[in-house]
Amino acid sequence: MKASLRLNRLGRKRGTQPKVVALGGGMGLSASLAGLRRITGDLTAVVTVADDGGSSGRLRDELGVLPPGDLRKALAALCGDDDWGQTWARVIQHRFQSKGDLHEHAVGNLLIVALWEQLGDHVQALDLVGKLLGAHGRVLPMSAVPLELQALVRGHDPERPDEVDTVRGQATVALTPGEVQSVHVVPHDPPAVPEAVAAVLDADWVVLGPGSWFSSVIPHLLVPELLDALVQTKARKVLSLNLAPQPGETDGFSPQRHLEVLARHAPKLALDVVLADDAAVPDRESLTDAAKRLGATVELAPVARQDGTPRHDPEHLATAYDRIFRMHGRIGPWR
Numbered sequence: 001m002k003a004s005l006r007l008n009r010l011g012r013k014r015g016t017q018p019k020v021v022a023l024g025g026g027m028g029l030s031a032s033l034a035g036l037r038r039i040t041g042d043l044t045a046v047v048t049v050a051d052d053g054g055s056s057g058r059l060r061d062e063l064g065v066l067p068p069g070d071l072r073k074a075l076a077a078l079c080g081d082d083d084w085g086q087t088w089a090r091v092i093q094h095r096f097q098s099k100g101d102l103h104e105h106a107v108g109n110l111l112i113v114a115l116w117e118q119l120g121d122h123v124q125a126l127d128l129v130g131k132l133l134g135a136h137g138r139v140l141p142m143s144a145v146p147l148e149l150q151a152l153v154r155g156h157d158p159e160r161p162d163e164v165d166t167v168r169g170q171a172t173v174a175l176t177p178g179e180v181q182s183v184h185v186v187p188h189d190p191p192a193v194p195e196a197v198a199a200v201l202d203a204d205w206v207v208l209g210p211g212s213w214f215s216s217v218i219p220h221l222l223v224p225e226l227l228d229a230l231v232q233t234k235a236r237k238v239l240s241l242n243l244a245p246q247p248g249e250t251d252g253f254s255p256q257r258h259l260e261v262l263a264r265h266a267p268k269l270a271l272d273v274v275l276a277d278d279a280a281v282p283d284r285e286s287l288t289d290a291a292k293r294l295g296a297t298v299e300l301a302p303v304a305r306q307d308g309t310p311r312h313d314p315e316h317l318a319t320a321y322d323r324i325f326r327m328h329g330r331i332g333p334w335r
Contacts, residue, residue, distance in 0.1 A: 017039075017040040017041055017042050018040050018042065018204040018205050018325050019040075019042045019044075019202060019203045019204045019205070019235075020036055020040050020042065020043050020044070020203060020204065020205045020206075020207060021043075021044045021045075021046060021199045021200050021203040021205070021206050021207070021235070022036055022043065022044070022045050022046070022206075022207040022208075023045075023046045023047075023142070023206065023207070023208050023209075023217075023220045024045075024047070024048070024208065024209055024210070024211040024216050024217055024220075025047055025048035025050075025051070025070040025073075025211055025212070025215075025216035025217075025219075026070055026073065026211050026212060026216050027073070027211070027311070028209060028210035028211025028212065028216060028217075028240075028242070028312070029045065029047065029070070029073070029074055029077070029211055029216065030073045030074060030076070030077035031077070031210065031311065031312040031313075031314055031317060032207055032209070032210065032240060032312070032317060033045055033074055033077040033078055033137065034077045034078075034314035034317075035312075035314040035315065035316075035317030035318040035320075035321055036137075036207065036317075036318070036321060037077075037078055037080075037136040037137055038314070038315070038318040039318050039321060039322045039325070041136060041137075042137075043078070043136065043137030043138070044137060044138045044139075044140060044196075044199040044203075045074040045077075045078070045137060045138070045139045045140065046140050046141075046142050046193075046196045046199065046200070046220065046226070047070045047071050047074050047139060047140065047141055047142060048070055048142055048147075048215075048216050048219045048220065049066045049067055049070070049071075049141045049142060049143050049145075049146055049147055050067070050146075050147040050148065050149040050170045050185060050215065050219050051067035051069050051070055051170050051171070052067065052148070052149075052169045052170050052171055053169075053170065053171030054069065054104065054171075055069060055095070055104055055105045055106050055109050056068055056069035056070075056109060057171065058105070059105075059109060059110075059113055060146055063113060063117075064146075065113050065116055065117075065146070066116075066122060066141055066144075066145075066146050067146060068108070068109040068112040068113055069106065069109055070216075071112060071126060071139055071141060072092055072093070072106060072108035072109055072112060073093075074139045075092065075108065075126070075129055075130060075133055075135055075139050076089040076092055076093050076108065076133075077089075078130070078133070078135035078136050078137045078139065079133050079134065079135060079136075080134055080136055082134075084134055085133065085134050088132070088133045088134070089133070091107055091108075092106070092107055092108030092111065092129075092133070093106060093107075093108060094106065094107045095107075108129075111129060112125065112126065112129060115128055115129060122141055122144060122193065123140060123193065123195050126138075126139050126140065126141075138199075140193055140195050140196045140199065141193055141196070142192065142193065142196055142219070142220055142223055142226055143190040143191060143192055143193060143223050143226075144190075144191050144192075144193050145187065145190055145191065147185040147186065147187070147190055147219070148168060148169065148185065148186040149168075149169065149170040149173050149183060149184075149185055149214075149215055149219060150166055150167065150168050150173075150183065150184055150185070150186060151166070151167045151173045151176065151180050151181075151182070151183045151214060152164050152165075152166060152167075152180070152181040152182050152183075153165055153166075153167045153173075153176050153178040153179065153180050153181065154178055154179045154181055155177070155178035155179055156176055156177060156178040157178075158177065158178075161178075164181060165178075170215045173214055173215050173249065174212050174214075174215045174246070174248065174249050175247070175248045175249070176248050176249065177248060179251075180214050180249060180250070182264065182265065183214045183215075183218055183219070183222070183265070184222060185219060185222045185223070189224055190222075190223050190224075191225070192223045192224075192225035192226040192229075196226060197225050197226060197229045200226065200229040200230055200233050200235070201229050201232065201233050203233060203235035204235055204236070204325075205235055205236050205237070205238065205325060206230065206233065206235045206236070206237045206238070207237075207238050207240060207321070208220070208237065208238070208239045208240070209239055209240040209241065209242070210240045210241060210242045210243070210312060211242070212246060212249055213242065213246070213249060213250050213253075213258055213261065213262075214249050214250070214261075215249065217262070218261070218262065218265050218266075221262070221265050221266040221269065222265070227266055227269070230266075230269055231266075231268050231269055231270075236272040236273070236328060237269075237270070237271045237272050237273070238271070238272060238273040238274070238275055238321070238324055239259070239262070239271050239273070239274050239275065239296070240275045240276075240303075240312075240317075241255050241258055241274060241275065241276040241277075241280070242258070242280075242310070243277050243280045243303075243304050243310040243311070243312065244280065244310035254282075254283065254286070254287075255276055255280065255281050255283075255287045255290075256283070256286045256287045256289070256290035259274065259287075259290040259291060259293075259294060260290060262294075263293065263294060269294070270294060270295040270296075271291070271294045271295055271296035272295065272296055272297070272328060273296055273297055273298075273299055273324050273328060274287070274291040274294075274296045274297070274298050274299070275299050275301065275303070275320055275321075275324065276298065276299075276300055276301075277300070277301065277302060277303045277304050278300035278301065278302060279302070279304065280304070281300060284298070284300070299320070299323075299324055299327075301316070301319070301320040301323070302316055303316045303317050303320050304316070
């Protein structure tokens with residue numbers, strides 16, 4: 001029996017489900033959301049807004065809007081498995097192919113930006129798109145202004161391997177050669193979306209990752225109001241590790257190195273659980289020690305797809321998250 005069918009038969013009623021907030025961006029967040037929507041109907045995605053590449057980057061440059069791409073991917077991941085949900089997921093992910101200005105623009109990006117311009121409200125517009133799609137959850141931007149990601153990178157220029165340079169832009173940081181030392185955002189004190197802060201403070205569980213570590217996961221910790229909420233919330237926090245280092249951004253990183261980098265950027269942030277694929281952890285003792293320094297225990301589970309690619313399987317993630325939520329108890333009654 002497939003995991004999704006098994007989980008759907010848990011028979012949870014409204015009011016007995018955990019309130020879950022998932023933070024991240026890109027395909028990592030999409031996989032996490034596709035898993036989480038199988039086990040709770042009370043789900044909010046808080047999405048990074050630093051993308052500056054592709055269709056999102058072009059719309060951002062031309063119209064001065066938030067980059068819509070990661071928000072679109074999150075909405076698509078929250079679409080149901082019925083015909084309506086899957087049809088709309090394909091529609092908003094569809095990219096035009098042409099020799100003109102529409103080339104490679106995603107339908108969902110244009111829809112989101114059109115509603116932003118019509119309504120003048122980021123949250124209201126995204127809620128309306130979610131309603132149209134029948135999304136199993138809510139999608140919010142982490143900040144109300146588009147952010148520029150900047151990284152300090154050692155050896156960005158191969159001819160100067162010991163020098164540290166500033167690399168600008170999420171798309172560039174994600175593929176940078178050299179070793180990323182740290183990242184920050186411009187503006188340095190961006191405003192958080194109030195609804196995102198409120199969701200974190202009201203959650204039972206907060207899920208961070210998986211995803212591009214420096215360009216999708218850590219940026220949430222660089223929004224002061226959002227970081228304060230993550231530190232103050234009574235929610236339990238689970239960090240979902242990637243299945244493999246990413247070329248450029250985290251090339252050569254061990255699982256425990258990911259935790260060390262996270263701690264450097266947010267030293268006051270404590271975690272409860274670190275989720276990792278058992279086949280992706282060569283040194284379990286070192287990962288356990290690194291997790292303990294963050295206040296967390298390690299949960300190992302088979303969460304990878306079986307096709308040999310370093311991608312998470314949503315149904316396997318659903319099983320792992322459900323087990324973690326049950327094993328690690330509650331703060332109080334789930335609403």
